[in-house]
Amino acid sequence: MAGCQDVIVIDGGMLEGGGQILRNSAALSCLLGQPVTINNIRAGRSNPGLRPQHLMGLQLIRDICGGKLTGDRVGSTEITFHPGPIKGGSYQADTKTAGSICLLMQAAMPCLLYGDGESVLSLRGGTNAEMAPQVDYTIMVFNPMAEEFGMTSDCDIRRRGYYPKGGGEVKITSYPTKKLKPVSMTTRGEVTKVNIRSFVAGALTIKVADIMARCAVDTIQQVYKDVAISKDVVKEPEHAAVGTGTGIIIVAETSTGCLLAGSALGKKGVPAEKVGTDAAQMLLDNLAHGGCVDDHLQDQFILLMALAEGKSEVLCGPITLHTKTAIHVAQLLTKAKFEIKKLSDNSNVIECAGIGLVNSRLP
Structure with a gap:
């Protein structure tokens, strides 16, 4: 090729x-x-x-x-x-806006897996941006789940940046691999724990973060009455954030090691109660279909499944348009074979015969 x-x-x-x-x-x-x-x-x-x-x-x-x-x-x-x-090394990128650092990571990190050594990315922009996963999602959900393929990286948030200024900075250390392993994620198991991170920065008081967290807990407990919920309610220190921002991310852990999330960002005119409730509802919707991945992870896994050696299978909810797009691009360029097995209206298994791309730059 x-x-x-x-x-x-x-x-x-x-x-x-x-x-x-x-x-x-x-x-x-x-x-x-x-x-x-x-x-x-x-x-x-x-x-x-x-x-x-x-x-x-x-x-x-x-x-x-x-x-x-x-x-x-x-x-x-x-x-x-x-x-x-591809060359391992140090790379920088700055959106100079509140453009998402996470979307820069999505573009670059698969490439660095096939470099000739350890790489460091210094990225600037928005850490918690609209229309993109929050940086906390990458750390709390994507990175640990992607390790199942053999994709390992460390992520250090130097400074958070919010809309409209941006100005956040994240340092990522990426470790290369010889080749990616296939994954089999077909049993969700029981929800065993829920972790909440609710934050404010800038002009907002910690009371706002506390309200979001409390409303999220109330919403989750309507469905999961006996699950342990931990809350991290944070006011970002001034030196560690640019601008005023607020948001919440909620991650559920299951007995088989699956991680699924819901999140929301605060906006002017939107009550903190609604932000917390919306994030919790997104998590509950992601849990309701019984899949091993949430909607965001569903499409982010496609590229890794295509590159891995052998057959991967992932149980998920309804197939999103992002996932259909990712499969189309992957099949066009890699010749990996994808198949979607419909189990019910809300449940599917994505199967992929990956190409087993080998990193020729590693011994």
Whole structure:
């Protein structure tokens, strides 16, 4: 595959039609040495083309492999990427906005798995941003669950950054792997524990975080009366946060080691009670379908399943549009075979025969 120089053209407006197509396509292009052109970028959005955070993600992947990227400017609706060999090292990216650090991580971290050594990413932007997973989700859910594939990294939040200023900073240390293992996650087990992190920063008082946490506990206990719930109610210190922000993330642990989450961010005019209740309801919805992963993890696992050696299977809820998009891109570029087995209206198993990509840069 690495020797194939025919450029594969990907329609950036298909299915979900957003930044995810860019991230997954560019990451797989980098990993496989396969040039790509992505056109119709975010064609259906109110402001089509590349936004600053998408641009930074693409340029970060370019830097990691010393590739050639054309069309890389804000507003561009077509880019072409010719990847080079992945190199471990230190890399930086700054959205210069409240653009999500987590979405930069989603783009870069799979690439660094196949580097020639340990890598360090220093990323700046929004740590807890709308329309993206919170950085706490990456630390509390994605990283521990992705370790099942053999993907390991450390994540250090240096400073939190909130909308509209951003200014957060996260340092990630990524450890390379020879190849990823398949996973079998088909038994959810019982919910054994729930962990809540409720936070405020800037001008808000800790009372707001306490109200969110209490309302979340009340909502969860209506369904899970006897499950232990731990609360971490935090006012971020001034030196550790830029701007004023508030939010909550709730993670359920199960007897088989599954982690599922719900989260919400505070907004002007939205009562703290509603923020806490909304996050708890999102968790309850994710638990109700009986799957081993929540909606966010469902699509983030697709790329790892495609790269792993052998057959992976993951029990999940309804298949999201993000997941359908991720599968489409993965099949197009990797030739991994995916199959969705429908168990009921709310329950599916995603199966994948992965390509077993080997890291030739490690001995």
